[in-house]
Amino acid sequence: MNEAVRQFTDHELALARNGDAQALTALVLAHQRSVYSLALRMLGTRDLAEDLAQDVFMQLNRNLKSIESREHLAFWLRKVTAFRAIDQLRQRARLATHLKSDTHADHYNDADTCDPLLQRHLKLLLEELSPAARAVVLLRYQEDLDPVDIARTLEMPINTVKSHLKRSLEFMRQKTPGARSSRGEDETL
């Protein structure tokens, strides 16, 4: 995400605010991976993730005037994506139509990042977390945000963020054979 933010310049942001097509394209290219990945890992399927990513970018397009900087842009995208995904998951839970992974044909397969078995295992563990806890874990380990930034993004007290992280990691450790804790992570919590 940080690399993407560096690629997108302040000048391009100013042009995008004025509706410049090239600048808008650069904006999309710079941030689509982050938004799409967050949506995909929150919602679990490509279709829903594409829907959500498209909605987020359309909403951004209508609100570009209010974006003050590149950092604000990244913050805004993460926040809107996470909130919309959490809303969708809660709505899905209310309607009792939660699509379990095993029954859903549209699994994403991120074979180019790491061991596919581990990928699948962690994905299934992520899906067992509550929507808020899932968002916290994704912002921490996908977006590499620290707990303070996560708290700001999700409008949560910092202690709630730390509590979500701690409980989620404990849960994942219990379910992952041979997993060890990292001393550095424990210190941040």
Place this chain on the structure above:
Amino acid sequence: MSQDLESQLRAALRPIAPSATFEKRLIACVTDDPQHSQPKANRVGGAGWRSRARWLPVAAAACVLIGVGLQNRLQVRRERENGLEARRQVVEALRVTSQKLDLAYEIVKSQSSSFTDENPGV
């Protein structure tokens, strides 16, 4: 699985690139949409269309229900107007009948009074 979990998570959760088709569609969608125009009308194909398509049966059912409701309401209004017209006709008929009866009564009354005048001993 022997590495620490946080490293495994970081490795597993690296951002994923969306498909090239989605990327093209998204760029087209964002760049074709003027910032302050109505976004729904300009959304093109694919994922956005899929989400709208899910609501089409609901919208169609709502239209049918509204149509049936309107027709029902029109029918009720028509029947009420017919009822009012029938009532008006009945009242008019009663009024005419009443006038005729009054007239007949007057005739009978005038005939009976002239008969007693001509035959005072009866």
